[in-house]
Amino acid sequence: MNSDLQRLHPYPFEKLNALKAAVTAPAELAHIALSIGEPKHPAPSFVTETLANNLQLLSNYPSTKGLPELRSAIANWASQRFQLAPGSLNPEQHVLPVSGTREALFAFTQAVIDRRDDALIVTPNPFYQIYEGAALLAGAEPHYLPCLDQHGFIPDFDQVDAATWQRCQLLFLCSPGNPTGAVIDTSVLKKLIALADQYDFVIASDECYSELYFDEQQPPAGLLQACAELGRNDFKRCAVFHSLSKRSNLPGLRSGFVAGDADIMQAFLLYRTYHGCALPIQHQLASIAAWQDEAHVKQNRKLYRQKFTAVLDILGDCLEVAKPDAGFYLWAKTPICDKDFAQQLFAQQNVTVLPGQFLGREVNGSNPGQQRVRMALVASLDECIEAAHRIKHFVNSLK
Numbered sequence: 001m002n003s004d005l006q007r008l009h010p011y012p013f014e015k016l017n018a019l020k021a022a023v024t025a026p027a028e029l030a031h032i033a034l035s036i037g038e039p040k041h042p043a044p045s046f047v048t049e050t051l052a053n054n055l056q057l058l059s060n061y062p063s064t065k066g067l068p069e070l071r072s073a074i075a076n077w078a079s080q081r082f083q084l085a086p087g088s089l090n091p092e093q094h095v096l097p098v099s100g101t102r103e104a105l106f107a108f109t110q111a112v113i114d115r116r117d118d119a120l121i122v123t124p125n126p127f128y129q130i131y132e133g134a135a136l137l138a139g140a141e142p143h144y145l146p147c148l149d150q151h152g153f154i155p156d157f158d159q160v161d162a163a164t165w166q167r168c169q170l171l172f173l174c175s176p177g178n179p180t181g182a183v184i185d186t187s188v189l190k191k192l193i194a195l196a197d198q199y200d201f202v203i204a205s206d207e208c209y210s211e212l213y214f215d216e217q218q219p220p221a222g223l224l225q226a227c228a229e230l231g232r233n234d235f236k237r238c239a240v241f242h243s244l245s246k247r248s249n250l251p252g253l254r255s256g257f258v259a260g261d262a263d264i265m266q267a268f269l270l271y272r273t274y275h276g277c278a279l280p281i282q283h284q285l286a287s288i289a290a291w292q293d294e295a296h297v298k299q300n301r302k303l304y305r306q307k308f309t310a311v312l313d314i315l316g317d318c319l320e321v322a323k324p325d326a327g328f329y330l331w332a333k334t335p336i337c338d339k340d341f342a343q344q345l346f347a348q349q350n351v352t353v354l355p356g357q358f359l360g361r362e363v364n365g366s367n368p369g370q371q372r373v374r375m376a377l378v379a380s381l382d383e384c385i386e387a388a389h390r391i392k393h394f395v396n397s398l399k
Contacts, residue, residue, distance in 0.1 A: 002137070004136050004139065007136045008133055008136060008137075009129070011129060012129060012354060012358035012359055013035070013036065015355075015358050016035060016342070016352070016354060016355070016358065019339060019342060019343050019346075019355070020343065020346050020352070022343065023344075023346060023347035025347060025349075025350040026347075026348070026349070029349060029390070030350065031351075031352065032350065032351045032352070032379060032383050032387040032390070033352045033379065034351060034352060034353050034375040034376050034377070034378075034379065034384075034387055035352040035353055035354040035374075035376065036354075036376060036378075037178070037246070037328065037329065037376045037378060038251055038376075038378055039245065039246055039251060039328075039378050040249075040378045040380065041249040041300055041303055041378075043248070043250050043252075043253075044249070044250075044289075044290065044293070044296040046289055046293070047248065047286045047289050047290050048286075050285055050286045050288075050289045051253075051282055051283070051285075051286040054281070054282040054285050054286075055282060057280070057281040057282045057285075058280070060281055061278070062278040062279055062280050062281045062284065063278060064269065064277075064278045065096065065097075065269060066096070066097035066278070066279060066284055067281070067284050067285075067288075068091065068092075069288055070097055070279075070285075070287055070288050070291075071091035071092070071095045071096075071097065072091045073287075073288045073291040073292055074091070074095050074097065074242075074257045074259065074291055075090070075091040075095050075259075076291075076292075077291045077292070078095075078224065078240075078242070078259055081210075081219070081222075082221075082222045082225035082228065083225055083228060084224060084225070084228045085228055085233050088228070088233040088235075089224070089235075089259060093262040093265065093266075094235065094259050094260060094261075094265055095257055095258075095259045095265070096257060096258050096259070096265055096268060096269060096272070097255070097256070097257050097279050097284065097287070098255075098256050098258055098272075098277070098279070099254045099255070099256075099277040099278075099279055100243060100245065100254040100255065100256050101206065101208050101241040101242070101243045101245075101256040101258075102130055103254075104241055104256060104258050105128075105130045105131065105134060105172075105206060106130055106133065106134040106137075107268075107271065107272065107275050107277070108134075108204060108239065108241075108258065108268060109121070109131075109134035109135060109137075109138045109140075109170060109204075110134065110137070110138050110271065111267060111268050111271035112170055112202050112204075112264070112268075113135075113138040113140050113169055113170060114169060115138070118167050119138070119140035119141065119167070119169050120140060120141050120142075120143050120164065120167035120168050120169060121134075121135040121140045121141070121142050121143065121168070121169065121170045121171075121172065122142075122143045122145060122160070122164065122168050122170070122172065123135070123142055123143070123144060123145065123171075123172040124144075124145055124147050124155050124172065124173070124174055124177065125144035125145055125146050125147060125155075125360050125361055125368055125369075126147065126179055126180075126356060126359035126360035126361075126368060126369040127144075127172070127174065127178075127359065127360070128174060128178050128206065129359070131172045132361070135170075140169065140170070142361075143164055143167075143168070144360075144361050145157070145160065146363065146366070146368040147182065147368055148368055153177060153180035153182035153331070154177075154182050154184055154188065157188065157191065157192065157195075162199075165195055165198070165201070166199055168199060168201040169201050169202065170201060170202050170203075170204055171196070171201055171202070171203045171204070172204050172206065173189075173192070173203060173204070173205040173206065173223065174205075174206045175205065175206075175207060175210075175220065175222075176207075176209040176210065176212070176213070176220055176324070176325055176326035176327040177209075177327070178206075178208075178327065178329065179331050179356065179359055179369075179372075179374040180324065180329070180331045181209075181324020181325050181326055181329050181331065182324065182325050183220040183325040184221075185221060186221045186225060186226045186229060189205075189221070189223055189226035190226050190229070190230060193223075193227065193230065193237070193238065196237040196238070197236075197237065200237075201237070202237050202238075202261075202264065203223060203237060203238050204239050204241065205223035205238070205239070205240045205241065207220075207222050207223070207241060207242055208241065208242060208246055209246055209326060209327040209328070210222060210242065210247075210326070211246065211247040211297055211300075211301070212246055212247070212301060212304055212326055212327050212328055213301065213325075213326040214301075214305055214308070214323070214326070216298070216301070220325070223238050223239075223240050223260075224238065224240055224259065224260065234261065234262065235259075235261050235262075236261050237261060237264075239258055239259065239260035239261060239264055239265075240258070240259055240260055241256065241257075242257055242259075243255070243256035244256060244287060244290050244291075246328070247290075247297055247300070248290045248296060248297065248300070249300060250286075250290065253283055253286060253287065254279075254283070255283055255284075255286070255287040255290075303381070304328055304377065306381055307381050307384045308323055308330075308377060310381065310385050310388070311330070311375075311377060311384050311387075311388040312330075314385065314388035315332070315388050315391060315392060318391075318392045318395045319332050319333065319334075319335075319391070320332065320333035321333065328377050328378060329374050329375065329376055329377070330374070330375040331356070331372055331373075331374060332372060332373050332375060333371060333372055334371050334372060334373055335395065336371075336398060337370075337371065338355040338356050338357055338369070338370060338371050338372055338373050339355045339357065341353075341355070341373055342354065342355045342373055344394070345390075345391065345394050348394055348397070349391065349393065350390075351387050351390050351391060351394075353373040353374065353375050354374040354375075354376075355369070355373055356368075356369030356370060356372030356373055356374060357369045357370045359374065375387075
């Protein structure tokens with residue numbers, strides 16, 4: 001067996017299941033899950049119809065590179081959304097469809113990392129756990145940058161020393177952040193691009209929550225947008241990851257894309273031809289329909305705005321919690337240990353939240369996820385309101 005498998009941590013939800021198994025939730029209360037970021041809004045009907053109308057294509061092998069029409073739809077969407085120079089994002093050179101960004105983030109790491117003794121991957125902390133697992137199984141060491149309240153939950157990149165950047169082969173960004181919802185602005189992205197040039201590393205920007213924001217006039221910026229503002233229309237050393245899971249409530253479609261540096265995309269395509277994760281043709285056609293429509297995405301954002309307003313109105317006077325920059329998570333500070341908070345909340349109110357320390361790693365004696373919990377506002381509005389009232393009742397019982 002691959003010895004690096006022994007270095008993997010149990011996944012956060014395995015830890016959560018063990019925590020819940022030690023107690024019994026009240027049977028008279030229906031369970032409300034705020035622990036997993038699985039969108040519960042209805043999938044767009046025109047997407048499911050496209051999927052259903054093309055099931056005969058199950059008889060055909062899909063190509064790894066995907067349909068030209070899909071790559072064009074993706075390039076058109078990204079170019080408009082992130083204000084790219086016309087024609088700069090070439091569907092033939094810069095875009096690859098993928099079977100969800102979880103798979104793509106992991107595979108991308110395996111393709112990019114040069115397996116040498118000092119290979120380093122720099123990642124935010126707390127973080128989406130795939131970053132760490134991908135690093136370890138690529139033979140690299142993760143280097144964790146804390147995302148702290150005093151820095152707006154953005155890593156303090158200015159505190160990273162030259163020796164760390166020198167070893168860095170891949171920098172993971174997550175904006176809007178999971179679990180914090182923090183958005184990295186273009187001024188910071190431009191500094192990181194300059195560092196990537198100086199120290200010769202790749203930037204992988206996970207932007208899967210980019211379409212969940214509150215102000216219709218101020219969508220979160222992206223890495224390719226920062227490139228465009230620099231006139232860097234070859235997107236050198238930069239790659240972005242996007243998905244239909246959150247944007248379009250289609251987590252089961254397993255559809256996303258990677259876009260950026262043409263040389264990296266060419267090498268990644270070679271890797272993927274062996275990796276064997278081509279997107280089924282009927283999924284590609286359904287994806288084209290989703291990327292070409294914005295009306296359902298605006299409606300999606302409206303539903304999340306309603307939930308954030310309602311939940312924060314209930315929790316604002318009992319928990320230290322604030323609306324994030326974007327995304328669908330609340331990153332709440334807990335009055336007791338986050339593991340105890342999650343376990344007791346489940347035992348008393350049958351509401352599941354995720355302890356923040358499960359998403360972070362202890363560095364220099366501190367885990368930046370400690371004494372916080374992640375709440376995913378993915379359930380219905382009524383369920384989110386009910387969960388908020390139960391959480392408030394539980395918090396008040398601790399006083």
